[in-house]
Amino acid sequence: MKLSEAKQQFISSWGAFGTQWGINRTMAQIHALLLVSPDPITQDDIMEQLSISRGNVNMNIRDLISWSLVERIIVSGERREYFSAEKDIWKVATQIIKERKKRELDPMLKLLSQLENVDGDKKDKETKQFVDMIASIKKLGLSADKMLDVTIKAEENWFTGSILKMFK
Amino acid sequence: MKLSEAKQQFISSWGAFGTQWGINRTMAQIHALLLVSPDPITQDDIMEQLSISRGNVNMNIRDLISWSLVERIIVSGERREYFSAEKDIWKVATQIIKERKKRELDPMLKLLSQLENVDGDKKDKETKQFVDMIASIKKLGLSADKMLDVTIKAEENWFTGSILKMFK
DNA sequence: CTGAACTTTCAAAATATATTGAAAAAATAA
DNA sequence: TTATTTTTTCAATATATTTTGAAAGTTCAG
Structure with missing residues (x-):
């Protein structure tokens, strides 16, 4: 070609x-x-x-x-x-992750925290499902957040850097 | 609320x-x-x-x-x-990762492999930059691919599961 | 079968997003 | 300063995507 x-x-x-x-x-x-x-x-x-x-x-x-x-x-x-x-593709990826985290994940986590405070009886099936779902999405979001932080810092840190090498 | x-x-x-x-x-x-x-x-x-x-x-x-x-x-x-x-949000995330990997990452890696075979002299600056860039994007893509596989399998596997816990 | 209940399709319409290009603004040279 | 080049803005236009709704298709009870 x-x-x-x-x-x-x-x-x-x-x-x-x-x-x-x-x-x-x-x-x-x-x-x-x-x-x-x-x-x-x-x-x-x-x-x-x-x-x-x-x-x-x-x-x-x-x-x-x-x-x-x-x-x-x-x-x-x-x-x-x-x-x-920027030609270093790892830096490019890191930068994109950082930005999307800041622009999207952070606001989403903020929203979920607000939605956790819904009034009402947890005995009510609808309420329970809502509260539980918001809580688990938030938990997932926080995990993703931390995982992405580790990825971003991987180059700077020997230990996590070594762990990430296992994925390569 | x-x-x-x-x-x-x-x-x-x-x-x-x-x-x-x-x-x-x-x-x-x-x-x-x-x-x-x-x-x-x-x-x-x-x-x-x-x-x-x-x-x-x-x-x-x-x-x-x-x-x-x-x-x-x-x-x-x-x-x-x-x-x-599906209410298990971890399964939801896993499923979305699987699908996007299949629909987007895999085709992209296929494309990059094709583009690696470009004719021409690597001494030419333009050619060199192109070949090197495609190679590094592919490398990044392969790493992401493996990392996502590990994430998908994390629940099924004690060892990687434990490692992922560090990120929580 | 027949017809009512429900689902699917898809061309047309509505909406959302991206692009143009010319005018205004900014930067610099003369 | 004024003229010239380059950048930026943004209303108008073009394009792409989504949504509608009515017709066609399907299912199934009687």
């Missing part, structure tokens, strides 16, 4: 993939393009390679930056901005 | 939550409703409680069944079908 063809397929599949995970297709494609670009590239490069508008590139790049997956590069003597993606 | 109010909020938040994860809002809401319903309920119950059409309920229930999260219950002497969700 030729490089250009493979690159194209990687970008397009990565976009389709992102969609399934609630990530904007274009954002995923821009990220894919930056991941396989050895050097920083400009908005115009992205517009051209993905055939999308300037505004679209701009908004999605901003989003990627807010996820700390992409950074702006200033080349001295150059007026235009360049962009570059 | 009153039960009805709490239930309503749980269902609506669960739906919003699902959306962020690429899950149809209504499907998530139906699942939430079934999770907090102690007894099996009918299509009409769901239509009424969530104010949605019959067709919508039918399609999303089918989907939930295909994920093995919900089952059809035949009540003898009753003509209508009842539905009930």
Whole structure:
């Protein structure tokens, strides 16, 4: 397979993939393009390679930056901005986990804690089922939270790092 | 907080939550409703409680069944079908992990393996970056795959079960 | 069989999400 | 300063996804 063809397929599949995970297709494609670009590239490069508008590139790049997956590069003597993606894929995964945890898991746990305080008799079947279900979802959420923390810290910590190696 | 109010909020938040994860809002809401319903309920119950059409309920229930999260219950002497969700939340999580792994991670790994065979000189910077990136994403994917397998099997296996307890 | 009760399908409509592109804003050069 | 280049914004438009509801299909009691 030729490089250009493979690159194209990687970008397009990565976009389709992102969609399934609630990530904007274009954002995923821009990220894919930056991941396989050895050097920083400009908005115009992205517009051209993905055939999308300037505004679209701009908004999605901003989003990627807010996820700390992409950074702006200033080349001295150059007026235009360049962009570059974090290339260490483990760092990328860690960063995504961190962000999703913060943006989604944490608010969910907060909600569940509120819902635990429902009035009423636990003898009532409906009430009992609700209270028990909220409690077990919360428990699962807390476990996931801790497990993800361990994953994030795995590189920094010898012991958990060694444990995680068993999974490899 | 009153039960009805709490239930309503749980269902609506669960739906919003699902959306962020690429899950149809209504499907998530139906699942939430079934999770907090102690007894099996009918299509009409769901239509009424969530104010949605019959067709919508039918399609999303089918989907939930295909994920093995919900089952059809035949009540003898009753003509209508009842539905009930798996209530063991650990099993629910396991099932979702299994399915997403099968539907998403496996195809992605397959794609990456294909893309590894790109022609061209590894001395070329573009080619090298592409090949290296595909290889490291694949490696990450394989690790995630194994880690998820361990998570799925954790209940069945004393040793890994004990290890996972450390994360709780 | 027949017809009532219930389920499924799917084209059309509604809704939600993403994209464009041109105008405004910002940055820098001259 | 003013002109020029580049970035950002956002209303309008386009696209994708979800939902409806009525018709077709199925099941089963009588």
